[in-house]
Amino acid sequence: MLYGRETEQIQLNLIMNGARADRRSGALVLRGEAGIGKSALLEWAAEDAARTGPEVTVLRATGFESESHIASAGLHQLLWPVQERINDLPAPQAMALRRSLGMYDSLDTAEATPTGLAQDRFLGGLAVLTLLSCMADEGPVLCLIDDAQWLDTTSAETLLFAARRLAAEGVVMLFATREDGFTGTGLPEMQLSRLNRQEAEQLLNGRDLAPTTRDRVLIEADGNPLALIEFGSTPHAGARIPSPLPVAERVTAAFRAQIAALPDKTRLMLLIASAEGRGYLPATVGAGELLGVELADLEAAERARLVEITGTSVRFRHPLIRSATYQGASAARRIEVHRALGESADDPDCRARHRAAAAMAPDEDVAADLQEAAERALNRTGHNTAAALFQQSADLTPDLNVRAQRLGSAANAFLRAGRFAAADELAATAAKYAEAPEEHARLAQIQAAVEFERGEQSTAARLLIDNARHAAPEDVPGMLRTGATYAWSCGDVATIKQSAELLRAGGHDDKAVRGLAHIIDGDYARGLPLLAQLIKAGRNAPLHAPEERLHAITCGLILGDDTITLDLAVAEAARLRRDGLIGALPDALQALAQVQITAGRHRDAEATAAEAITIARDTGMAVRKSRINVVLARIAAIEGDEERLRTLTANSSAAPGCGLADVAISLLDIGLGRYETALRRLDEIAANPRRHTSANLLAAADQVEAAVRLGQLTRSQEPLERVQAWADAGGLAWVRAVAFRCNALVSDSGEAYEEALRLHEDGSRPFERARTELLYGEWLRRARRRADARIPLRSALEIFDRLKAAPWADRARSELRATGESSTTPAYEQAVAPDVLDRLTPQELQVVRLAADGISSREIAAQLFLSPRTVEYHLYKAYPKLGVASRKELHKLHLEPAAK
Template sequence: MNSRQGPRTSVAGALSALRGRDEECRRLQDLLTAARSGQGQVLVVRGEPGIGKTALLDYLAEQASGFRVVGTAGVESDMELAFAGLQQLCAPLMDCAAELPAPQLEALQIAFGLASGPAPDRFLVGLAVLGLLAAAAGERPVLCLVDDAQWLDQVTAQTLGFVARRLVAEPVALVFALRQPVEALTGLPRLMLRGLGDADARELLDSVIAGPIDTQVRDRIVAETHGNPLALLELPRGLSVAELAGGYHRPDIQPVAGQLERHYLAQVRSLPDDTQRLLLLAAAEPVGDPTLLLRAAQHLDVSPEALAPAEAAGLIELGARVRFRHPLVRSAVYRAAQHDQRRRVHRALADATDPAHDPDRRAWHAAHAATAPDEAIAAELEHSAGRAAIRGGTAAVAAFLVRATELTPDPATRGARALDAAAAKSAAAELDAAGALLAIAQLAPLGDLQRARLARMHAELAFTRSRGSGDAPGLVDSVHQLFRAASGLEALDATMAQETLLEAVCAGIYAGRQFGTGVRGHVTAALAAAPAVDPSRPSELLLRALNTRISAGSAAGMAHMRAAVAALVPETWSWQAFPVGYEAVVHDLWDDESWHRIAVDAVRVATGTGALAALPMAWTTRAGVHVMAGEFAAAQALIADAGAISAAAGQAPVRYHALALAAWVGDEAQAVALIDSVARYGAARGEGRVTALAGYATAVLHNGLGHYQQAYETLCRACEYEDLGLYGWNLVELVEAAVRAGEQDRAVEALAELEDRTVPSGTDWALGALARSRALVSDGPAAEQLYLEAIDRLGRTRVAVHTARAHLVYGEWLRREQRRSEARAALRTAHDMFGGFGALAFAERARRELQAIGDKSSKRRAATSGELLTPQEQQIAEMAGAGLTNTEIAAQLFISAHTVEWHLRKVFAKLAIRSRRELRNTPWR
């Protein structure tokens, strides 16, 4: 059964409108064929109003023999209601919901208001929708048609964008039709609809005109409509016989959409007054519920029979759903109405809506009907915002609270609601609207705590804005504002003060050299004044660790940093300062084991608790661990997945570890392009910390390539400021670059700084890096002992790339000492390790050294079976080899079980194996 809300044109009309669309129809047929064969298909059909998008969707539905067809249509007045479009799309498929894992089913039910519970994460809802489509497609292929996607509510658009990017091996086709780009759907396969060619346009025009038409008039109509099929079908109906015969003239030509609206409005205005009132009522009611429409008509004292003339004119259809002939009919009716007419129909709809069944739309209609401040309506809107928050609709929360603020008569209450609305707008990334609401709150009679909260929100907004604009002075000032806001909260709310202080410290770390040494003075004062809330809380321990480390140095901060890291376990997890704060600490501790544990826990907590908005950060943090372990393919897969999810949610990608990976891989052209791009992006956001990151990546790249002078010059600039967590890494690179560039004095200075940061740590990573660096500035037996110590210590860690580098520099030293046989062994070890990682530049550096001693056996690494696997195939193979089921793998990677099976079939073929059991014994890694 076709459950899509539409079609809005008859099949005959659709086929007529498809004149000249042979190429587009063939593409749609190919899409259906591919979906039938089990290949997930996605298409975005874009074009101006009336160009034929809906007609193509109707054609697609008619051609989808054997498919289960479902759909939804965006409605402009429904855009603020979270999950409105998604619920309509999924409702016919809920008979398959029992096949979903319990967390996914619960998230979907909460999102649709069918169950209560904590707000579901949109990624978990997206995975549930993906699973629902896959389950439905187990019986027969599924075709999902989404019309007027530009009017979908934000959460629905983002969720469907997430699903669209993960349809791979399911017999599902997802097709969107839209007028203008939708951010959540960018990058998907696209079909642009243009106007018909002149010949097709003339034929279509002739098909709807019964009498004679002057050739010049016909050509002018074709030219002015730009081949728009709906305009060609509709506009001539408003012309007289005389005009068609030769008197057609329109000196006030408007865009086609405007002409069509005027055409439809002229038809509407020719109808009886009661009919026009019912059309306006239908235009204001987005659900298309005929029962609700009839109840509301009673409140207007209008008989339902009054709709008959509009039905006879073909403007509206009253059946299982109320459907307008075209969205332009709805918009023409609503926009042409006077404000008092709109308020009257919204009042009728509010009175007719069941407050128990749909309280949110009732409150929304009541708000549109209000003529003056009304506390009762404002309170209902506030309750609706609470329900929207439970369902995870940030944009809906903001919309309800903004209107509640506008309707609140009491100044103090209005100020409090403005604060809440500003927070919601900020969370929805609508910064200008948030700023305007803060201005409203500032004029209200707020209490002391509210004033302090206002100051905090001003500081947060200023920081976010300055990050985006690259306004360095503004960025610095916003960090100062955060510290002042934290100070202002100390006597009012200790917990909020602590949260704000931690936010300020992390903002200072983020701003880096843009903020300068001012952070030390702030945190020294904060360390003395900050009230203790709960000394065992991870966030409080981290705050004290960061404060102590920044104000008193590495040695003084070690104990506090260890305590903060040890306290962060799944049972006490905190996302507040992840990853910036925790990564800075574990890097300054040189604690590879804790870094690995925290990265693994982050992914586990994000997937296990539904905190999936943090999943891209968790994945990229784990990718960083993989990079240091030399597991480049696994790192690349995680970075790609994180980027895909960030794009689906409209978030900026987390690119730190992507930069490090590119540097270690060592493809100069690609790495330089990425480093330059990220550096420019960071500068535009006012992100001082990115200078240290770009310096590190550039140094690793050029040290690998043997461009030591370039590495040295880059590091001299990067090390002008101590970026917590990155500075020590840059010192390691600086020692090597300075020694190789002949800058011995600077190498010794850097080594002294490195000793101050590694000796207090005492980990094998810290002491191994120190031993390697000391060896580089040493000679004779002392140097050899240090090289061997570095190899031994680093070999006991997870930082395999540095173990390989220890073998490399030892081999280079042995070659200079003329100990060719020993040098050959060390260099071969380094070469094989780097080749296995995929570290091309360092592998080539080792190969050149081997060639210098006459070794001919080390060629560029040939492709192995493992390298034939894509990053995602390798990731799935690892998980399957570890014993995870397809469903478990799908849940962790946010794909369907069908897609996992599809990838595994390709893995088995590439590795020439037949079963999952063989993965455990196949040397494919």
């Protein structure tokens, strides 16, 4: 019987009923102080699920403080009873999960090595999601995770990734945690409060307590259920515990009093069990034999209901009992126990942990054990766990240079885990001990990556360039190339040039860096062809050379080669999905969204960006949201949605006067006819070193238009020359078309407009084509060629309406009216159906496109990192919006192929 928890029980029952009746999934965090009743609610949820409906599969895990540095310890508990189901998962997911669980016997030699399997720490989360979804096909699944604040980081990340992406599987995940732990989950929470006086009295009913003792217990327990039970079970306990202590400490003190009354040998066995941490009885007994105690000595603790022994496990009735046992022992006794546990352990990770706990001074032998444990954790993608073990190993390392190396490894593990502040702090500490120049160079790479994530691109670039001369020969080209890329992103001219010079001096012919150096100098004729060569090379790069393709995508975005860049970005996103490299996907999706916008596929771009933001959030990289939003800002600018544009660019890290945010804001101003405001901002962009990019190339074209509209032709000359030079050097049709349009604006030449439209016929950049048609239509109308003007103006209006470019469509419509065109009713006012795809959510759009390509729900789930059941749910919701009844009818919609 639970008292005072009716509201919580109703909520848990509703969540479970949703999973049972409608296959709705749910996840909830139960938060409260020690003893507040979280564990009791979890137990009630399991019993209620079993009592009120069809059979429910219940999986359990409990976080242990002593296991918080053992990678996948919590995951191991939860999934070990259903480990045979792992074979049903897609191969990459199955391998990732086996490796996380340490099931090396199930892996072949290649898969069991770090290079044989994708090193993405989130693939395990997708595997858990798929596994639970498959199990839910046979009935609801309830996962109960107690003391989540003590979960190892690998398990916490994995389970939270799965929990955040639950939708329609019939899976419920409940996490119980202390008030100050397991924060930032992104899941809904239930805060458990203390019992009121009436509820507390109900809990004490039936206990033989004198009235004064009963009142004392009620006062001292202060509504904490565990305190009520413990104080009330010993008639004088409530009177013995001093009031000023917090309730949890008073309960702990009560437990210590019970433990102190036990025989010496029983207390020692309890201490061994608490120090062992996993609840593995054979390990407790093995250490006990070394210290002269045995299993029978736990009998008194069992009778006192302090522990429960079943099979091969020993379980403390409450975590506070374990804490009271361990903290109540002397330091010398704890060290003795850990030493015995280390000697008797058959698991190398446990042996390393206990030997470290028993170490009194630096010890290379123990430090080496910890390093090996850290490397095993890395092999399980337990980066946070590995970092903690490397750091502990460093603390016990006598040799200062070796200590620096291990601290550097810890920093690198934190970097891979996305914990940038921790990585930076450890790298700085390691630098104090490092003696070898190569070690300083290795640490500089970590610090540079952190600075780049913080938005300090110039600092990051300088760290790499300045330290490259100390690096191992094989690392030098990569450091210089990355430094140049960082420098390019912030317009650091000197650093890009220095990187190019150092590469050339070292005999490295790096076309990308040479190209960037020429471009940032304004020498497009020498720079752009080098990038074009890299784009073609990346397109033909073998599958085992992803770096070449990534360089090609970057070059494609800089150059503006939309066709090849789109193909490369689609292929790269598909590769990352196929290999389960979830953490790397947001960057690839950002590039893909950027090219989709230029191709006029705005709804696809929004779906792509929405997925990138969701994955970034679920993988702890929420900082990337602002970068992705800035890409979407161009859509808001085109559509004339000023409020959305301001929201998307509010947290932009771009400096004033440069970057995609400012280009988008300037475009909005031009669309709304605010030419003076636009030109001031565009002049600032033109004065910034970052003007030499394809994004800012468009800003140069906008600069020409704004200057011409204001009648200030002298301010149009420099940007016109820049656009023309880029067009001549790059040779891309759309860039040449924009250059002809700019020339037409300045020279008032109809022939230049006609040549621009001829070049626009390649079909890329529809928005730019429509802008050219609008300007040409305006020119024709001013030349009193009204009939001729209607042709480009109608085409422009059709494109603007399709792109929902309201300000531009209004201008085209106004021009058409001026030519005598009678039918200029806005598209949204006409009695025609809206774009069918606009009815779908971003995720529904992705699912529908893939399903229309004939891809199965299971394959779609693997690509989009969802469960198969959620894919079916999205299709079910999409069909009526699209006016179809099944997958077979999707082909009637003539959807463009999905960006797989």
